[in-house]
Amino acid sequence: MIISIASGKGGTGKTTIAVNLALSLENVQFLDCDVEEPNAHLFLKPVISERMSAYIPIPEVAEETCDCCGRCQEVCAFNSIAVLPGEIREHGSVLIFSHLCHGCGACSLLCPLDAIREVNKEIGIVEKGFSNGIQFVHGKLNIGEAMSPPLIRQVKKHVDPTKTVIIDAPPGTTCPVIESVKGSDYCILVTEPTPFGLNDLVLAVEMLKTIGVPFGIILNRYDIGDDCVDVYARENRIPVLMKIPFDREIASLYSKGLPIIGYKSEYDSEFKKLLIKLNLNP
Amino acid sequence: MKQIVIISGKGGTGKTVLTASFASLAHNKVMVDCDVDAADLHLLLHPSVKERFEFRSGQTARIDKALCVECGKCIDMCRFDAIGKDFIIDPIACEGCGLCSRICVYEAIVMEENISGEWFISDTRFGPFVHARLGIAEDNSGKLVSRIRQAAKEIAVQENKSYILIDGPPGIGCPVIASITDTDLAVIVTEPTLSGIHDMLRIIDTTGHFQIPVKVVINKYDLNLENTRKINDICESRNIEIVGRIPFSAEVPRSLVQAVPFVEYAKDEVTAEIISIWNTMESILQGKNLTTKGVQ
Ligand code: SF4
Ligand code: SF4
Numbered sequence: 001m002i003i004s005i006a007s008g009k010g011g012t013g014k015t016t017i018a019v020n021l022a023l024s025l026e027n028v029q030f031l032d033c034d035v036e037e038p039n040a041h042l043f044l045k046p047v048i049s050e051r052m053s054a055y056i057p058i059p060e061v062a063e064e065t066c067d068c069c070g071r072c073q074e075v076c077a078f079n080s081i082a083v084l085p086g087e088i089r090e091h092g093s094v095l096i097f098s099h100l101c102h103g104c105g106a107c108s109l110l111c112p113l114d115a116i117r118e119v120n121k122e123i124g125i126v127e128k129g130f131s132n133g134i135q136f137v138h139g140k141l142n143i144g145e146a147m148s149p150p151l152i153r154q155v156k157k158h159v160d161p162t163k164t165v166i167i168d169a170p171p172g173t174t175c176p177v178i179e180s181v182k183g184s185d186y187c188i189l190v191t192e193p194t195p196f197g198l199n200d201l202v203l204a205v206e207m208l209k210t211i212g213v214p215f216g217i218i219l220n221r222y223d224i225g226d227d228c229v230d231v232y233a234r235e236n237r238i239p240v241l242m243k244i245p246f247d248r249e250i251a252s253l254y255s256k257g258l259p260i261i262g263y264k265s266e267y268d269s270e271f272k273k274l275l276i277k278l279n280l281n282p
Numbered sequence: 283m284k285q286i287v288i289i290s291g292k293g294g295t296g297k298t299v300l301t302a303s304f305a306s307l308a309h310n311k312v313m314v315d316c317d318v319d320a321a322d323l324h325l326l327l328h329p330s331v332k333e334r335f336e337f338r339s340g341q342t343a344r345i346d347k348a349l350c351v352e353c354g355k356c357i358d359m360c361r362f363d364a365i366g367k368d369f370i371i372d373p374i375a376c377e378g379c380g381l382c383s384r385i386c387v388y389e390a391i392v393m394e395e396n397i398s399g400e401w402f403i404s405d406t407r408f409g410p411f412v413h414a415r416l417g418i419a420e421d422n423s424g425k426l427v428s429r430i431r432q433a434a435k436e437i438a439v440q441e442n443k444s445y446i447l448i449d450g451p452p453g454i455g456c457p458v459i460a461s462i463t464d465t466d467l468a469v470i471v472t473e474p475t476l477s478g479i480h481d482m483l484r485i486i487d488t489t490g491h492f493q494i495p496v497k498v499v500i501n502k503y504d505l506n507l508e509n510t511r512k513i514n515d516i517c518e519s520r521n522i523e524i525v526g527r528i529p530f531s532a533e534v535p536r537s538l539v540q541a542v543p544f545v546e547y548a549k550d551e552v553t554a555e556i557i558s559i560w561n562t563m564e565s566i567l568q569g570k571n572l573t574t575k576g577v578q
Contacts, residue, residue: 008320009293009294009320009322010292010293010294010320010452011292011293011294011295011452012293012294015477036452036453036454036455036458036484037291037292037452037453037454037477037480037481037484039292039476039477039480039481042476042477042480075380075381075384077340077341077378077379077380078379102377102379103361104361104362104377104379104381105359105361105381106379106380106381106384109359109381109385110381110384110385141454141455143454143484143487143488143491144459144488144491144492145455146424146455146456146459147455147456148453148455148456170453171293171294171320171452171453172319172320172451172452172453173319173320173416173418173419174319174416174419174420174421174423175421175423176453176455178374178419182374192535193535194535194538194539195322195325195538195539195541196298196322196325196538199320199321199322199325200320200322203320203418206418207418207419210374210418210419211374211419221535224532224535225535225536225538225539226539246532248505251505252505252506254475254477255473255474255475255476255478255505255506255509256475256476256506256509257475257476257477
């Protein structure tokens with residue numbers, strides 16, 4: 001069973017929920033798919049036992065075979081190849097803008113002279129380890145790298161279907177989030193009761209409806225704003241799975257990289273009950 | 283004309299609250315909301331839309347069932363697992379590379395242009411505002427960011443504006459890179475939590491990579507003074523100026539409910555600090571040489 005934790009707006013407590021849910025269940029695997037800004041390791045403090053580079057294939061041109069016909073530039077939908085024809089008889093050259101390349105393989109496959117081969121480019125790393133019996137996997141995107149979805153795909157390759165898998169998704173509603181959440185049995189959306197929280201929640205709900213993943217809401221710091229999220233949830237029949245008040249103690253634990261479970265016992269059963277509320281059979 | 287981007291790495295540190303306050307304090311400026319993924323700034327600026335544009339970007343493949351003989355070659359070739367066994371293309375998985383349509387000998391696959399969002403030029407009582415809405419489950423947010431920044435720049439040049447204020451997205455990937463490219467100053471809003479520090483370091487490295495000068499603001503600095511000290515130390519060792527320390531205030535979410543920029547909502551120490559931050563930035567931006575900090 002795969003449960004992902006997401007949130008349209010950042011900073012609403014996604015990682016807190018994901019970490020504490022993981023800590024209150026048995027036989028858990030935790031995947032941090034927020035590869036741009038992975039944070040869960042700060043709370044779970046896993047001992048990393050495996051570290052792997054994540055690559056995407058990018059083209060490399062054999063200048064001696066290439067006759068600068070321009071086919072690769074024509075077939076690349078992402079403008080990541082430019083062919084500069086040379087002076088008469090003088091050899092031209094092919095420029096590759098690797099940060100734009102999606103690794104689709106069109107250029108190498110369609111080059112009439114077979115002058116393009118694919119080489120690996122590192123876009124980040126995947127680390128695997130253990131923390132308190134929880135199997136932990138996360139990805140870290142290299143600085144300056146634009147595309148996180150291929151790295152998220154590599155993190156998700158490690159999903160262990162015999163475990164309860166908790167996925168911490170990145171904030172937002174676009175490609176990296178969809179890549180993280182798709183394939184989940186359930187998605188918990190964490191939000192806060194402000195117009196910002198509601199605005200971004202509505203976008204996240206539409207996104208989940210589009211990809212067809214069932215969902216419910218956790219309302220964090222439910223007493224800081226107004227009742228806009230409650231009203232929205234009621235009108236749209238979205239279950240509110242849990243409400244957490246603003247609590248300086250929780251904020252302080254968070255700031256130190258400590259989970260709630262183990263420090264505030266009143267939450268132990270709250271998190272355990274969560275799974276039952278989802279109506280999923282483990 | 284100077285371009286200032288407000289970013290944070292980590293979401294929810296108070297970026298938009300700060301941007302809206304700057305919008306209220308700064309004179310003669312254009313605002314852009316580059317968090318096209320989950321845009322919020324309009325909730326505080328109350329734009330009235332003047333012009334509306336379609337954002338077209340990329341393509342999606344479609345299989346014409348009348349021509350398809352189900353040979354399966356496209357399924358084997360697609361690197362994004364976008365073609366199902368039923369020979370129906372999953373538009374969300376499809377990256378629009380067009381490989382399938384080029385290799386299909388029956389010419390059964392057509393590439394169709396995506397309309398992946400809308401963007402707007404609006405009037406607000408603070409000045410012109412350029413913002414966008416990315417379609418549900420659409421990608422290419424980086425391109426949309428570049429598009430609206432270009433529009434903001436055109437307005438700024440035409441109307442001889444002094445500043446472009448950019449509300450940036452969280453993270454360090456594609457839309458962030460598009461938001462910070464060619465700006466004059468990046469203001470990184472962080473908070474004294476381990477996550478806040480961790481994400482601040484990654485965004486500092488990112489701005490360093492693109493050689494953007496940075497300043498740091500610590501929001502809710504009094505929630506954990508030890509971590510605030512850590513941030514001070516980090517910034518000092520990297521030669522980055524901290525331009526403000528904003529105390530925690532329960533009034534901030536209330537100002538959001540009232541939907542006004544914080545500096546117009548309360549006359550308290552938070553507002554005083556934000557005003558002082560803006561004054562500092564203004565003097566930094568006016569003429570002073572900006573050196574690139576945070577490059578390791
Ligand atoms: S692999 Fe695809 S995206 Fe990359 S350069 Fe070749 S055609 Fe362009
Ligand atoms: S256009 Fe590219 S990504 Fe889309 S289905 Fe065809 S091969 Fe796959």
